[in-house]
Amino acid sequence: MCRLNALTSNASQLRKLLNRLSAFAPQWAASARATDGASLGSGSLLDGAWRWRRLATWFEQTTAGREPSELEAELRHLAKRRLKLVADLVAAKAWTAVVARIDDPTQRALGAYKIANALAQQRYSRFAPMYQRQLRAALDECRHAVPVWIMPVERVLADFRCESKPPFNILIVDEASQIPLTRLPVLGLAERVIIVGDDKQMSPATSWIELQPTFDLLNTHLDGIPLANTTFHVNSSLYDVALARFPRRVKLTEHFRCLTEIISFSNSRYYRTLVPLRDQLPCPGWVPTQSVLVSDGYRDDDDCNRPEAEYATALIAALIKRPEYAGKTFGVISLLGKNQSKLIHDLLFDRLGPVVMSERRIRVGEPAILQGDERNIIIISTVVSDSANRRIGAMTSRNHQQMINVAASRAQDQLWVLHSVPADAFPQNDERAALIRHCTRVHDATETFDQLENLIDDRSPFERDVLRALTDRGYRTIRPQYAVGRYRIDFVIEGPHTRLALECDGDRFHGPDQWDADRARQEVLERAGWTFVRIRGSGFYRNPTRALQPLWEKLNELDIPTGDWRGSPVPFELDLDLQKSASKTNETQGVTVADNDEAASTQAASTQAHAPSIVPTKNPQADAWGAAFSAADEALRRRSESTDKVDDQSAD
Structure with missing residues (x-):
């Protein structure tokens, strides 16, 4: 009887407990009833199992919404x-x-401005001052009808006047580092002025101006202004003056134009704060910087280096034929004088023709000519050579730094430097030598598979587990802790033409307070062309298969293959037909040139390539033709000027 009472009491207690359990875990309670309690397991494990089930239920409810x-x-x-x-x-x-704003009077003023603008183009007419006054009067009536005027500085100063009130609310001056001090009055044409420039780029060339007369004028008229002789120095640009007088600056540091290997030269020597955001190579095996030693190059009395010019011409002709250069634009920069630029332009024109030069936007000139412009491929000719009777002048001044900076930062995808002497032959601290060394250095930061795990922070087991999942899947072109400017990406998985940024959001380093900063960083990189996938640590450890599925789908979408698709590195080689350029030039002048097998043989341009031995010879007949063409050009120019004067008199 006692045992029966005890069992009855236990059964009653069990029913109460099962009823309580049914309120919170009905399936578990039903399973316990169906199996006589066997499914409850050991009592020592019940507490842990209960806590685990509560956490699992909370996690499933929290993450039951849409995928991140x-x-x-x-x-x-x-x-x-x-x-x-x-x-x-x-x-x-x-x-x-x-x-x-466009009422009838404004419409009439716009019509008058259109007529006056056409007449004002007759700058040599004796009525030109009157036309200019009429144009300004029409502008005063109609300028408010046009919300934004985009004009050269010279045109702004000629057409607008600041009277009782500035004609504009806001004036934006772009490329102010190229605008000379004489354009300073443009600042008086607006209530507020935004000046955009770069003091590390070239300033206006004013070496022909004598300094003492300018200092005398400054002392006479600006005696009460502190530091006038330096602030308003004749070599200063509009940006320099603004920098000295208005110290408030907004510095733009994100750089999108050049590949990282190219802009790193200017960044390390001149800026130091740029954030390069473009480092996706155009194709596998692409080499962003190349240095070519033209061993037989020489500088003649006209400051020309014909071997370098012919090498640049043959190089462009060879690159155009390669499929990876399809649609690429080209530019050639001479670091010494205009004669080398003219020689290269003439050789390119003869070799490629005007159609190809127009299609590829080929432009040749000094650094100042391409300032504010850019090309996919830039070839720099240093021109100078080692000569017993002509030493190499040093390029170490601020002006030289600006010039080299401009030349080295015009290339978007690839920068070539042609030099006839090695870097050590230049004077000490020469900017050209530094550029040559930079372009000679091999930029290869690819880690081997065995080194990948060592690059991950020991405090991040989550990243190690994700790396293991990637490698188990077969991916090998993985870069952990990849640096993009001042930012870092947890993993970058690279493909032949695309890449994917993978961020691992672990609770330890990516709490709620870090989310806004991560989003801002991701938006900056997405504007630079990056594609992101994020994996949450909680989801990964709860269900790795489900958490990684979006990653595999995105990798397939971007055509990023498994395995090491890069293969063995192949040296960059080109077939350069340098003799063709010289032969064609002489053939057009009626001169027969004997074949030169050594010069016409196939040449390989690698990181340190050597030009073949080509020694141009003086040709009297060619010189005579050149003199005749020059005389004809001069006669045509004079005839054109006389025609312009007759036309002006007729217009009067």
Whole structure:
């Protein structure tokens, strides 16, 4: 009877406990009833199992919503849509305001301005001052009808006058580092001025101006202004003056134009704060910088280096034929004088013709000519050579630094430097020598597979586990802790033409307070062309297969293959037909040149390539033809000037 009472009491207690359990875990309670309690397991494990089930339920409820990758995609879509809506709204409001301002008097003034503008182009007419006054009067009436005027500085100073009130609310002066001090009055044409420039780029050339008379004028007229002789120095640009008088600056550090290997030269020597954001190579095996030693190059009395010019011509002709250079644009920069630029331009024109030069936007000149411009491929000719009776002058001044900086930062995808002497032959601290050494250095930061794990922080087991999942999947072109400017990406998985940024959001380093900073960083890199996938540590450890599925899908979408698709590195080789350039030039002048097998043989341009032995010879007949062409050009120019004068008199 006692045992029966005890069992009855235990059964009653069990029913109460199962009823309580059913309220919170009905499936577990039903399983316990069906198996006579066997499914409950050992009592020592119940507490841990209960806590685990509670945490698992909480996690599933918390993550039951949409996948982070879906939310990221929707966020990007909404951000783009917002930008478009804002741009459309601004444009609509601007055009609405424009239409509202154009009344009948304004329309008449616009018509008068159009006529006066056409007449004002007759600069040599004796009525030109009157036409200019009429143009300014028409502008005073109609300038408010046009919300934005985009004009050269010279045109702005000629057409607008600052009277009782500046004609503009805001004036933006671009490329101010190239604008001379004589254009300083442009600052008086607006209530507020934004000056955009770069003091590390070339300033206006004023070496022909004597300094003492300018100092006398400054002392006479600007005696009360502190540091006037230095602030308003004749060699200063508009940007220099603004920098000295208005110290408030907004510095733009993100660099999108050049590949990292190219802009790193200017960044390390001149800027030090740039954030290069473009490091995706155009194709596998691409070499961003090349240095070519033209061993037989020489500088003649006209400051020309014909072997370097012919090498540059043959190089462009060879590159154009390669499929990886399809659609690429080219530029050639001479670091010494205009004669070398003219020689290279003439050789290219004869070799390629005007159609190809136009299609490839081939431009040849000194650094100042390409300042503010850019090309996919830039070839720099240093011109100078080692000569017993002519030493190499040093390029170490601030002006030389600006010149080399401009030349070295015009190339978007590839920079070539042609030099006839090795870097050690230049004077000490010469900027050209530094550029040659930079382009000679091999830029290869690819780690081997065995080194990958060592690059991961010991405090991040999550990243190690993700790396193991990637390698188990077969991916080998992985870069952990990849640096992009001042930013770092946890993993970059590279493909032949694309790459993927993978971020591992672990709870230890990516708490809620870090989310905004991570989003801002990701937006900057996405503007630079990066594609991101993010993996949450909690989701990865709860269900690795499910957490990694968006990663595998994105890798397949970007055509990033498994395995080491790079293969063995292949040296960069080109077939350069250098003799063709010289032969064609002489053939057009009626001269027969004997074949030179050594010069016409196939040449390989690698990181340190040597030009073949080509020694140009003086040709009296060619010189006579050149003199005849020069005389003809001079006669045509004089005839054109006389015709212009007759036309001006007729217009008067």
